[in-house]
C-alpha cells in the first residue's frame with residue numbers, strides 16, 4: 001500500500017486527477033470505476049481541466065459507478081446519475097453508452113443487480129477503482145455488517161450514512177433508505193484502487209481501516225489485502241499516520 005499525504009486539497013486533487021488521466025493516456029481503453037460524494041468533486045474538476053487542455057480523451061474509455069440510490073429519479077439533483085453528469089460526464093468526450101451506473105429505479109432491482117454484474121463481467125477487470133470512505137468504514141455503499149457481498153446488490157443504508165448524506169438534501173427524510181452498490185468482491189478485483197480521504201472527521205476511520213484488523217465491521221479494512229492500493233490523504237485525514 002502506498003499512502004501519500006498532501007498539505008493542500010489542490011495538490012491532492014491534482015494528484016488524484018493525474019493518476020486517472022495518466023492511466024487513460026497510457027491505455028485509452030481503460031475501464032474506470034468511479035465514485036460520487038463530496039470527496040472526488042475536486043478531482044473530477046482537475047480531470048475536466050486536463051481534458052479541456054487537450055491532454056486526455058475518454059472516447060475509448062468505459063466507466064462503472066459504484067452505486068446509486070434506490071427510488072430517487074435520475075433527474076433528481078442528488079441522484080448519482082445527475083452527480084456524474086454535472087461533475088464529469090457533461091464536460092468530457094466519454095460516449096454516453098460507455099458510462100454505466102446502476103439503475104436505482106429499475107422495476108426489478110434484483111434483475112438490475114444481475115444486469116450490472118454481467119456488464120462488469122463483460123468489460124473485464126476494472127483498471128482503476130476510485131473510492132471515497134464513509135465515516136463508518138463503508139466503501140461504495142458496502143456498510144459494516146457480519147458478512148459482506150461480493151457482487152452488485154441492494155443495501156439498506158445505515159442511519160449514520162443517511163445522516164452524513166443529509167447535507168446534500170433539504171432534510172434527512174429525503175435521503176433514500178436503500179441503494180444499489182457494487183460489492184466488495186468486484187471492488188477488490190480492480191487492478192488498482194485509489195482511495196481518497198479528506199478531513200479531520202475521517203482521521204480515525206482511515207487509520208483504523210488501513211492499520212487495524214481486517215473485518216467486515218469495517219469494509220474498507222479489506223483494502224489492506226489489495227496488491228495495488230494507493231491512498232491519497234489530506235493532512236487532516238492523515239493525522240494519525242504521522
Ligand code: F6R
Pocket residue numbers: 034035036037038039040066067131132133134135138139140141
Ligand atoms: C460514493 C460512495 C461512498 C462515498 C463515501 C464518502 O459513490 O460510494 O462510499 O465515497 O460515503 O462520501 P463523501 O466523499 O461525501 O464523504
